[in-house]
Amino acid sequence: MDKSYSIITDSSAETEEFGRKLAQLIEIPSLILLKGDLGTGKTLITKAAASVFGYQGEVTSPTFNLVQEYSGEKEIIHMDLYRLDRTEELLEIGFEDYLNREAVIFIEWPELALPLLPADFIFINLEKISAEKRKITVRGEGEKSRLLIERLNKEC
Amino acid sequence: MGVEKLKYKDKLKNKNEDIYILALESSCDETAAAVNKNGLEVMANVVSSQVEIHKKFGGVVPEIASRKHLELLLPVIDQALAEAGIKFEDLDAVAATSGPGLVGGLLVTLTAAKTISLALNIPLIGVNHIAGHIYANFIANPEIKKPLLCLTISGGHTDLLYFEDLRGYQILGRTIDDAAGEAFDKISRFLGLGYPGGPAIEKAAQTGNEEAIDFPRADLGKSYNFSFSGLKTSVMNYVNNEKQRGNEINTSDLAASFQKAVVDSLASNLLQAVEEYKVESVVLSGGVAANQRLRSYLEEKLEKYNLKLYYPPLELCTDNAAMIGAVAYYQYLERDFAPLSISADPSLKL
Amino acid sequence: MLTLAIDSSTDNLGLALMESGQLRGEFNLSLKRQHSEKLLPLMEEIFELLEIEAKDLDGAAVATGPGSFTGLRIGITTAKMLGRIFAIPVKGIPTLEIMAAGAAGAYRLALLDARRERVYYAFYQQPEADSDDFIKEIYPPAAVRIAELPEVLNDYSQKQITIIGEKKLEVGKVLKASNFSIKYGEPESDLPRAAVLARLGENYLKRGQKDDIYQLKPAYLKKPQAEINWQQKYGSN
Numbered sequence: 001m002d003k004s005y006s007i008i009t010d011s012s013a014e015t016e017e018f019g020r021k022l023a024q025l026i027e028i029p030s031l032i033l034l035k036g037d038l039g040t041g042k043t044l045i046t047k048a049a050a051s052v053f054g055y056q057g058e059v060t061s062p063t064f065n066l067v068q069e070y071s072g073e074k075e076i077i078h079m080d081l082y083r084l085d086r087t088e089e090l091l092e093i094g095f096e097d098y099l100n101r102e103a104v105i106f107i108e109w110p111e112l113a114l115p116l117l118p119a120d121f122i123f124i125n126l127e128k129i130s131a132e133k134r135k136i137t138v139r140g141e142g143e144k145s146r147l148l149i150e151r152l153n154k155e156c
Numbered sequence: 157m158g159v160e161k162l163k164y165k166d167k168l169k170n171k172n173e174d175i176y177i178l179a180l181e182s183s184c185d186e187t188a189a190a191v192n193k194n195g196l197e198v199m200a201n202v203v204s205s206q207v208e209i210h211k212k213f214g215g216v217v218p219e220i221a222s223r224k225h226l227e228l229l230l231p232v233i234d235q236a237l238a239e240a241g242i243k244f245e246d247l248d249a250v251a252a253t254s255g256p257g258l259v260g261g262l263l264v265t266l267t268a269a270k271t272i273s274l275a276l277n278i279p280l281i282g283v284n285h286i287a288g289h290i291y292a293n294f295i296a297n298p299e300i301k302k303p304l305l306c307l308t309i310s311g312g313h314t315d316l317l318y319f320e321d322l323r324g325y326q327i328l329g330r331t332i333d334d335a336a337g338e339a340f341d342k343i344s345r346f347l348g349l350g351y352p353g354g355p356a357i358e359k360a361a362q363t364g365n366e367e368a369i370d371f372p373r374a375d376l377g378k379s380y381n382f383s384f385s386g387l388k389t390s391v392m393n394y395v396n397n398e399k400q401r402g403n404e405i406n407t408s409d410l411a412a413s414f415q416k417a418v419v420d421s422l423a424s425n426l427l428q429a430v431e432e433y434k435v436e437s438v439v440l441s442g443g444v445a446a447n448q449r450l451r452s453y454l455e456e457k458l459e460k461y462n463l464k465l466y467y468p469p470l471e472l473c474t475d476n477a478a479m480i481g482a483v484a485y486y487q488y489l490e491r492d493f494a495p496l497s498i499s500a501d502p503s504l505k506l
Numbered sequence: 507m508l509t510l511a512i513d514s515s516t517d518n519l520g521l522a523l524m525e526s527g528q529l530r531g532e533f534n535l536s537l538k539r540q541h542s543e544k545l546l547p548l549m550e551e552i553f554e555l556l557e558i559e560a561k562d563l564d565g566a567a568v569a570t571g572p573g574s575f576t577g578l579r580i581g582i583t584t585a586k587m588l589g590r591i592f593a594i595p596v597k598g599i600p601t602l603e604i605m606a607a608g609a610a611g612a613y614r615l616a617l618l619d620a621r622r623e624r625v626y627y628a629f630y631q632q633p634e635a636d637s638d639d640f641i642k643e644i645y646p647p648a649a650v651r652i653a654e655l656p657e658v659l660n661d662y663s664q665k666q667i668t669i670i671g672e673k674k675l676e677v678g679k680v681l682k683a684s685n686f687s688i689k690y691g692e693p694e695s696d697l698p699r700a701a702v703l704a705r706l707g708e709n710y711l712k713r714g715q716k717d718d719i720y721q722l723k724p725a726y727l728k729k730p731q732a733e734i735n736w737q738q739k740y741g742s743n
Contacts, residue, residue, distance in 0.1 A: 029621060033740070066217050083213050094219030096649065096727050097575040100621050114736040118622040118651060123740050141736070142623065219575065223723070226579050230590055230720055244591050260576050263542050267580050270546040271587035274553075275560040496546035 005138040005152040008129070015041040015134055019048025025151045026122070027144050028074055029102050033110035033117075036126030041134055045124070046106040050076050053104065061108060066093055075103035082109040090116060117141075122148060162493070164277050169248055171489055176242060177249045178272065179481030180233070180265035183257025183285045185209075185216045187228035187265075190477035191240035195485030196295050200239035201471075201478040204228045207352075214351045215341075222260035229268055236477075247278055251484030254282035254494065255504030256312060262500035270496050281484040282494035286313055286506050288479035289441040292468040294322060295482050300466055301436035307426050308506075310442035311337035311352075314382045315506060316425055318433055323486055327506060328429055329380025336418055337444045339384040343391055343414055347407055357411045358447055364412030366449075369394060371417040373424070380425050387417050419450045423457060430461055440467040443474070508558070509565045509711060510588070511704035512549075514541040514581035515573030515601045515724075516618060520700030521548055523556060524708050531556050532701045541577050545584060563594055565716075567707020569698060570598040571725040572618055572626040572647055578724035586719045595716035597707050600725060601698050602628035602647045602671075607640070608702035609695040611668030614641065615659070619672040620649045626727070629659065640709070649727055652677055656684035663687075670695045 009015045022045065026032070032049075034042040047059035054072030062068040062080040070076040077098050084090060090113060098105060099118065107113055110123075120142035127135040138149055162168075169175050174194060181188040185206040191199040206224045210216045237243065252269035253262060266282070273280035290306050306317045306325070314331040334342070337354060344353030349360055371390050374383035391414050398405050430438065438458060444450065445467045455465050472479060487493075508530075513520035519541050522532040531552055537544055553560060568585035571578045582598070589596040602616040606628065609616075618626040628647040633639035650658060655677060659667070663686050669678050670691035678688050710716070 031622065035740075066213055066215070067219070091726070092220055092223075093217050094222075094575055094726075097219065099624075100574070100619075102621070111737075111741055114741055117734075117736055118624050119653075119734060120622045139740075222575070222579060223726070226583060226723060229583065230586060233590070260579070263576060264579055264583055267542065267546075267583040268587050271584045272591065274546055274550055275588060275591045496550060497543045499543050 003146065003149050005149045007136050009134045009136060011132050012041065012044060015044055015136070016048040018136055019045035020052050021152070021155065023049035023052035025148055025155070026104065027147070028104055030144060031099070031105045031117070031121040032107070033113070033121060033123045034106060034108050034126065035110060035124065037128060040126035040128050042108045042126060046078055046108075049104070049106070067098070075101060077101065077103050077105045079105065080108040081112050084112050087112050087115050120144060162279070164279060167248075167278070168491070175248045175485060175488060176246055177251055177281070177481045177484050177488065178233070178236065178247050179251040179283070179477040179484055180269050181253045181285070181288070181475055181477040181480050182225040182261045182265040183253045183255070184261065184475055185221050186475040187225045187232050188475060188477035189232040189236035190481045191236050191242060192478060192481030192485060195482050196298055198295060198478040198481070199242070200236040201476055202232045202235045202239065203474065203476050204232050205474070211351060214345060216258065218258045218260050221258060222264060225261050225264040229264060233268070244272070244276055247272075247276060249279045249281055249484065249488050250276075251281040251283050251480055253285045253288065253480055254498055255285065255501035257285055257500070257502060259500050259502045262502070266498070266500050270498075274496060279488065279493040280496065280498070281487050281492070282498050283480045283483045283487065284504055284506060285475075285480070286310075286315070286442075287483045290317070290439065291482040292472040292476070292479035293439045293441055293466050295478060296468050296472055297466050300439065303433070303435050304437040304439055305426065305429055305433060305435050306439040306441060307422060308441040309336045309422065309444035311335060311341060313442060314384075314422075316380050316429060317506070318429070318435075323490065325506070329382065329425055331382040331384065332376070333383050333385035334388060336382070336384060336422060337442070339388050339418060340444065342388055346392060346395070347410065349407070349411070352443075354444055354447060357415055358449065360408055360411035361415045361449065362408075364406065364408030364410070366412040366416035368406065368409035369413040371413055373417055373421050380429060382421060382425060384418065384421070387414070387421070415447070415449055419447070419453050422450065423454055426454065427457055430458070430463065435463070438463050438465050440465065446470065446473045507564045507708060507712070508562055509567060509704055509708040510563050511567045511700045511707055512545070512581045512585055513569035513601070513604070513698055513700055513703055514545055514577045515569040515571045516577070516698060518697040519544055519548065520569070520698060520703060521545075521552055522700035522704040523552065523558065524701070524704035527708070529701050529704065532699070532704075534697065534700055536697075539574075539577075541580050545580055549584075560588065561592055563588060563592060565594050565707065565711040566596045567703050567710070568596065568598050569601045569604060569703060571601050572620075572649075572727055573601055573724075575724055575726065582722055582724060586722055589719040595711050596719050596722060597710045597715060598717050598722050599703060599706050599710070600628065600647050602626065603630070603641070603643070604698035604703045604706065605671055605695065606630040607706055608699045609668055609670045609691040611666070611689060611691070613662055613665045613667045614691075615667050615669045615677070617669065617671035617673050617677055623653070624649055624651050625655075625673050625677060627655065629662070640706070647725060647727070652680055656681055656686065659686070672696065
């Protein structure tokens, strides 16, 4: 059985707190997939994590132009694949180039990326329990995600 | 950098001589090249648009845009030189947009301009894209009287500027959150009207009643600053509330009311500045300047001050390189040249 | 014949001038993400130091990657423009070929870090002893998970392979564990040397092998081979 970490957050403030904790515990570069329905907190977590990396500017869901880059102390790349239909389109938008960066990459609606991913990523599933309540599950592949899950389990 | 050290210092011309500039632009989704003579005289203005390619994604995808710029670079330059009927050797300077915009795209024409500068030993001029949009007006309407007020409104900017003459300007106010064009794009996407948002909203608004819904106008007191974030939220809240109540939404009325709220916010600051500064003309620039409702409303309001409203013709409203060449000419006269080490600045301010 | 070599594909910014088989000068500078600021000033400097003018050039060679797309476009744009302004031929050459051509050994595995436990690799064979041919490409540039390299190179497990480039020790360890016979290249062959690019460029151009500057573009890598598809494990709820 794969290792995982789960937490129930009772408010968006707590979901944000999870995002900050995540950012403090991951190693760079990191690839973080965020799966969850509309309004479950994918962008919120990205924003909270970005603030830990020293980016204080606006973080919005890049559904609009697929990719946004934020530069704080660390390079942050924020993708949203909602508008894509085919995995091949990911190559056209330079997915390979982004993977090859010393950056923290957040991907919302990551399903289409699954065939292209290296064996080294963190997968976060967000489920809506009630209006404010979320169940957050962290899984993943590779050494980095194993370490992260270990740290999350130890800390919380 | 000091002009005296420049290798090309002996070749520099003065205002009374003819000056030919090749200008390049690739800050967003148009690859463009132009040849300008003495600034405002456009000898060639070639624009290759990628809008169709990005439409599907609902916005400009940086990597796709960069790839396209590289592909189109030589063809647009060739065409511009051919239309102008001049050769590389005839150029007095080369200019490129250095920001704001998407870095990957900007670097294509900026690098090309640097190479031309080094290869031909002519000055390199880095131009602010937003300044370009303003100068598009002066190309189209050389008779514009100074001093003037300029409202520059696009997907990235909402600035109110005061120009004593064409060599410099003062910033009176800017947006504290979303740009006006950004608000159009976001609401258009939210309403499922498509991309780009400005024309989409305007089209939907044509058959709507702009008094139907009373959206709030940001009040920032005495400042000339703008804010559109609150308006955006209230449109979204309105739609969500109506949906929850099971009411059908009249998209035309909604688009018209939203558009009017944006127009009112822009107009109120501009008119306030007209009262305070004694100007001879008022100028619009940027993608949102194409909005007919904004133009007609401002024209009506400016009538009482006996002021004419200027805006660039449609072909100069979209991104183009002729406007970059126009700004570059004034920078050339000021000997405001860029070193070969200049980099693209994605968030370059005016 | 004066050939300018331009390489901005990796962290190494390379510039070199080769004149009919004689190396006139070379820059190889490890600069992270400053290629846009540094390339043209360095070019101006190398021209000045060697008392050469851009219009003296007879050809240009440029690295086409793999590498950072933005970095690649900077070098390729420069080469295109020089080709267009002076009507000189331009040849694009894969970065991994430059690396392999600068190393020794019968079989050469050139590597660049693709991060996240992957590398870009290409595999080459030395030409016949007395021929002046180019090295022969056995496997073209592609991205691969390091763990999968033994399988990819399986047909050559009995040959001695010289490994050069980024991650060479890590890859060497993995290959050794699969009983490959390997040798490590010298440190100076771990980066694409501008002088080697200039040499290759001049040789290609002498043979009339040039690229259409209107079509020249970076080697945007295709779908990485042999990756695992995680669809089943993560795709549904």
